[in-house]
Amino acid sequence: MSGKSSEIFSVSIAESATGGGDRNALTHLPDVGALTFQGMATTEASIDSFGGEELFHEETHSRSTAGEQKPAAIGVVNTTSDVLYGANPGEFVSCLYSDSITIAHRFRSANGANPISQGFGKVLGSSMGLYDPTGGGVTPASYVASENSVDQTEVYLSDADALNIAIGAPLMISRAGEMVDSYVIVTAKSENADGSGNTSIEVHPKLDFVPQAGLAINTCYAFYPVVGSANAAMRDLHVLFNMGGTGDTATVRRLASLSRCSGFSLTNDNNGVGLSMSVRPACILRDDANANVVESPEAPGPLLQHRYGCRVDASDNINGVPAPISTSRSSLSNFDWSVEVSIDVSASSPDTKSIMGMDAMEINNATASITLTSENSEALQRMIAKDELKTLILGMGPSGDGGAFIVKNASRADGNANPSGGDGGRIQQETTLRAVRDFAGCDTNGLAGADLLLATSPFVLVLPAA
Numbered sequence: 281m282s283g284k285s286s287e288i289f290s291v292s293i294a295e296s297a298t299g300g301g302d303r304n305a306l307t308h309l310p311d312v313g314a315l316t317f318q319g320m321a322t323t324e325a326s327i328d329s330f331g332g333e334e335l336f337h338e339e340t341h342s343r344s345t346a347g348e349q350k351p352a353a354i355g356v357v358n359t360t361s362d363v364l365y366g367a368n369p370g371e372f373v374s375c376l377y378s379d380s381i382t383i384a385h386r387f388r389s390a391n392g393a394n395p396i397s398q399g400f401g402k403v404l405g406s407s408m409g410l411y412d413p414t415g416g417g418v419t420p421a422s423y424v425a426s427e428n429s430v431d432q433t434e435v436y437l438s439d440a441d442a443l444n445i446a447i448g449a450p451l452m453i454s455r456a457g458e459m460v461d462s463y464v465i466v467t468a469k470s471e472n473a474d475g476s477g478n479t480s481i482e483v484h485p486k487l488d489f490v491p492q493a494g495l496a497i498n499t500c501y502a503f504y505p506v507v508g509s510a511n512a513a514m515r516d517l518h519v520l521f522n523m524g525g526t527g528d529t530a531t532v533r534r535l536a537s538l539s540r541c542s543g544f545s546l547t548n549d550n551n552g553v554g555l556s557m558s559v560r561p562a563c564i565l566r567d568d569a570n571a572n573v574v575e576s577p578e579a580p581g582p583l584l585q586h587r588y589g590c591r592v593d594a595s596d597n598i599n600g601v602p603a604p605i606s607t608s609r610s611s612l613s614n615f616d617w618s619v620e621v622s623i624d625v626s627a628s629s630p631d632t633k634s635i636m637g638m639d640a641m642e643i644n645n646a647t648a649s650i651t652l653t654s655e656n657s658e659a660l661q662r663m664i665a666k667d668e669l670k671t672l673i674l675g676m677g678p679s680g681d682g683g684a685f686i687v688k689n690a691s692r693a694d695g696n697a698n699p700s701g702g703d704g705g706r707i708q709q710e711t712t713l714r715a716v717r718d719f720a721g722c723d724t725n726g727l728a729g730a731d732l733l734l735a736t737s738p739f740v741l742v743l744p745a746a
Contacts, residue, residue, distance in 0.1 A: 283531050289523040290573045291326055291383060292317035293399045295406075296515040300639050301538030301562060308356070308634035309364060309373065310518065310537040310565065317520050319576035320399025323384045330521040330534045332376030332564045356635050365535075365565045375635045376564040381519060381536055387546070387555035387676075389581030389683060392746025395501055396513060398579045403557045404741070405513035407541040407623045407643050409506045411449055411734050413499035413745050422454070422746075425495040426478045432486040433606040435497060442469055442479035445499065448722045448735030450686060450742045452498040453487060454679065460591050461498075462487060463673050463684045463742060468604030468723040484721060485595035485609035485671055498680075499745045504737035505623070505646030509540075511733060516540055516641055519559055522573045530571035538562035540641050546619040546674075546685060553584040553676050560625050562636035582681045589677025592617060592652075594659070597668040598689075598721055605721035607671075615708060616653040617674055619685050621646065621739075648715035648739045649693060650674070650685075653708055656699045660711045663692045669716060684742040688719035715739040 294315040296302050304311040336351035353372040358364045367373040383403065394412060395401030401410075423441040435453075437445070445451070445466055453462040464483035471479045481497075506512055517539045524531030539561040547554045592614050596607040623646045629639035650672065654660070663670070672690040676682040693712040702708035715738040722735040734740075 283525040283529040285525060286327060286523060287324075288525050288530075288573055289327055289521070290319050290576045291322045291399075292319040292520045292574055292576070293402045294318065294518045294520070295402060296517065296538070299515045301516060301634075301636050302518070303634055303636065307360065307364060310535065310636075312518050312535065312537075315518065317518070317574065318399055318402070319574045320383075321385050321576050321578040325382065325384055326521070327523065329380070329382040330536070330564065332378035334374060334376055363569070365567050366569060373635060374566050376534075376566070378564055379560060380542060381539070381559045381561060382556060383519070383559060384554065384556035385578070386549060387553040387584045388579035389584060389681060389743050390579055391581035391681070392744060393580075395503075395743055400555060400557065400579065402514060402517060403541050403559060404503050404544065406515070406517045406539070407506075407512055407625060408503040408646070409511055409730060409733055410513035411446065411502040411504065411730075411740075413444065413449065413501065423497040423499070425491050425493055425497060427476070427493045429491040432488065432490055434480045434482050435491045435495065436478045437481055437497065439471060439477060439479050442471070442481060445469070445481065446731055446734060447724070447727065448731070448737065450500045450502050450684070450740055451483065452500055452742075452744050453491075454496040454498060455489070459679050460589055460677070461675070461679050461682065462591075462593075463675060463686060465671070465686065465688060465721075467606060467721050482604045482606055484604070484606045485593060485673075486606055488609060501743045501745055502734070503741040504734055505739065506733060507643060507645060509640065509643050511730070512643060517559070519561065522571050524571060524573070526573050528572065530573045531568060533567040533571035535565045535567055536561035536563070537565070538636050538638065538641055540625045540643065541623055542625050543620070543622045545621070548586045548616050548618065551585065551587045553586045560641070562627070562638055562641060582678055584682055585677030589679055590675035590682060592675060593673040594690075595671040597666070598671060599667060599669040601721070603721050604723045609673075612652070612654060612657070614652055614654040615702065618651045619674065620649045620651075648687060650687060650690065650713045650715075652711045652713065654711065656707050656709050657711070660692075660709070661697045664695060672713065681744065683744065685739065686742060687713065687715045687739045688721065689716040689738045690714070691716045
């Protein structure tokens with residue numbers, strides 16, 4: 281009976297080889313035979329998300345007997361001599377349409393490697409840009425400060441090391457004996473600033489200590505929002521769902537093609553970080569005859585911690601502060617936080633030859649909303665009245681292997697930030713913030729393309745490199 285078990289299933293991901301859903305030139309159907317799919321661990325909730333509605337036409341005819349008329353199929357007919365996605369020659373190809381597929385799992389990093397090597401990274405990269413600190417053949421490393429700094433706003437690195445760090449990029453700062461990391465954004469670089477051939481790296485928010493020689497400076501990967509599919513880290517995706525058994529005993533297969541990530545959320549899942557991603561496909565095809573459940577390992581890194589070994593930091597007001605900025609930070613005591621990112625993706629280059637209905641799917645916008653449950657915070661309450669923007673760093677542990685979600689431009693989302701009663705009679709406050717577009721805190725002179733997009737991005741999802 282293993283071939284009928286809904287408890288045996290797998291979700292796997294493959295990047296489109298050529299874009300546009302890899303359609304066959306003759307059938308205009310997705311052609312995935314040469315692709316290698318990568319299994320990824322997901323929650324059981326993924327089972328119910330791979331559904332959609334088949335298109336049909338219905339009308340009422342004049343009649344004198346009881347009953348109704350049968351629906352008529354809408355789609356394309358298999359005119360080949362082969363069976364295509366369950367359709368025999370001369371039959372309509374059965375196709376499902378859905379606005380969203382949900383893929384959820386507990387968030388593990390890529391263990392210092394490029395997150396694109398993991399399924400979650402492929403999903404995020406289909407609609408976001410990715411800053412890769414290992415570009416140009418650079419070996420990812422924990423650089424070290426070359427000398428003592430005079431204050432908390434800058435770190436001195438050798439010119440060679442500084443060349444490998446982009447303006448707008450996040451860095452993870454680790455101190456010996458300190459079990460919680462600090463995250464910063466690079467807002468400017470100044471070569472030979474101290475007259476000794478070293479480069480001054482301006483950081484924001486300020487560190488809460490003065491950097492000393494030998495301090496570990498860790499580079500990070502960073503997903504950032506983009507507009508336009510050409511700016512995304514990857515092409516569109518194929519998402520393959522199998523269910524029913526192991527290997528050839530599986531009985532259900534669904535292929536979602538020409539898919540892009542339409543959003544993701546980070547939430548507290550039993551004190552770990554839960555990552556839930558939504559994917560918008562152009563179409564979902566039934567392919568039960570080729571069902572085959574595959575191995576679906578978790579990413580190799582540790583489970584990212586939501587409540588332990590991490591910190592939430594907020595900067596001082598940055599509204600109107602000239603670039604490059606480096607304002608003070610303060611630790612924000614919180615009971616909980618969550619992030620919701622929405623990415624607007626839609627059909628572009630419409631096409632009537634294919635059941636996908638489009639040649640490509642475009643990325644039009646991305647917004648982020650952050651919900652903080654904190655102690656009573658007058659600083660958060662007065663942000664609207666004082667016309668303030670802050671940089672908000674939501675850290676995830678453990679030290680050295682965690683990550684962060686950084687909102688460079690955080691504004692209040694609405695006027696509701698009232699204290700209320702929480703567990704055990706405590707006073708708490710729930711505040712919703714939004715990421716405001718076009719961060720203006722970096723020195724963008726000479727920047728263009730992906731470098732400029734990174735420097736001005738309103739938010740970034742950060743994972744350390746190693």
